[in-house]
Amino acid sequence: MAKVEFKNLRVSFGASPVITGVNLSIPDRSITALMGPSGSGKSTILRVLNRLIELYPEARVSGEVYLDGQNIFDMNVLELRRKVQMIFQIPNPIPNLSIFENVALGLKLNRLVRGRGELFERVKSALEKAQLWDEVRNRLDMPAGKLSGGQQQRLCVARALAFEPEVLLADEPTANLDPENTAKVEALFLELKKEMTIVLVTHYPPQAARISDYAAFLYKGQIVEWGPTKDIFTKPGHELTEKYVTGRLY
Amino acid sequence: MxxxxxxxxxxxxxxxxxxxxxxxxxxxxxxxxxxxxxxxGLLTVMFLVEAYPIIARDGVAVFLQTGWDPVRESYGVLQALTGTVLTSAVAMALAMPMALGVAVTINEILPARWRGVFGSLVDLTATMPTVIYGLWGLFVLGPTLQSLVNTLARDTMTSPYTLFTAGVLLAIMITPYAAAVIREGYALVPKPVEEAIYAVGATRFEAALIKLRYVRNYILGGFFLALGRAMGETVAVAMVVGGNFVRFTTNIFESGITISSLIALQFPNAASYQYMVPALFAGALLLTLFGLAINAVAIYIIQRGQI
Structure with missing residues (x-):
């Protein structure tokens, strides 16, 4: 059964439509890549899924989105965001909070842990999964803003993983990373998909080909084609898709 | 000179x-x-020169003694300094929570299309002439506070015009200053950081607290700007503080005086006495040094707190 289901999703910012009717099923415990040129609406779809879109007063959303068969717009938004975590394109730790606080904040706000011991264990385990623990174990009290870009992004991964989410949204998570950090993140995603559903936005087709199980190609707010990644890349059914995956459409 | x-x-x-x-x-x-x-520096030197006669006569006692007796030419500015400290303390204690509330309400809770209007309205209250606040304090705030305080605790406020009245009036006057600085910082919280705060499941209220922590330097800045205004405000305070420059008091529910209102109220007839002008300049010198000290503390705190 599909973990996430979009039914006729439409989003507009003010007068300009961004998503014009998206239908898409995202299977559980797999990596689904959303590919497409800049401005095709990939990031907007992610922000609908955890309802961060509601931070943009000019955004209008219609249609339905289901998580495990439940309409997310009927869910408590805090409960939704506990289950659906997100990694952003620009690493965005809260710079004045400490490394520890950045990971612990969500757990504390949502009262997901009892006592300091359990909190520490959860933070430690999240930092370990994000492969950051060894680099920061001796300076957990340091402001997160002092970390390097690659470390900040892994801190954001740890922050998301601390929730033990069901769905992980990743908005071009490696766009600002060097090849080494990119490889680390990709390897991590392949490990994580055993436990959760990952929706990966990328504008770099080879990344989708490397790690995704399913791929959807978005163009001007609509899904041109979607299916198993292998099929999309080896026998695309649409000329636009073929152009995109072969690097002739940006 | x-x-x-x-x-x-x-x-x-x-x-x-x-x-x-x-x-x-x-x-x-x-x-x-x-x-x-x-x-x-030159201002300070000028105050020192003008205050010299009374310092030469009384030494530092002019800063440390109380009482204001023109007949015997005996002057002390301690009661005025105490009044400045007490009214400013009351004002800051009330104004900072109000300013934080105003900033959060306008930037976080109001619908986007109302933010500009309400923001401008609050800013507008900062530009009103202080004598208008003073009139309002004289005829509305003072009597209202007196009956309110006396309802809560009988016979606490014997006059409508006290240090407390001045403090409350100051709080209302300086809130827009602090709020404007805090709002400016609040609007600078980057969108990605805002998204991060909400993505980890913060409610609106929790998000506001986290953002305020992020902009704490602006809150400090607003605090010290407002404090500077509170300590220096003259006309409105002179109208409601009660004008008691004779008797020393630390009870905020009694009439008192502040340094700036002492200068404003006493200057008109100061020239008739030999030592009153120097005594007033001694007050001005004290206020200047006090203000400089507070600014030094502010700079120290802000530099130490920098990320």
């Missing part, structure tokens, strides 16, 4: 302007910076 000071002040600015236009921008700007410091 005053004319001499004006000339002294004018020369450096002319030199600085010359430097700015013909020598080098960098040097011109440095000179301007230096002369701003020099202005404060």
């Amino acid at each position: 005053l004319g001499f000071l004006l000339v002294v002040l004018l020369i450096p600015y002319l030199i600085a302007a010359y430097g700015l236009l013909f020598v080098k921008l960098r040097w011109g700007l440095r000179l301007f910076g230096a002369f701003i410091v020099a202005t404060i």
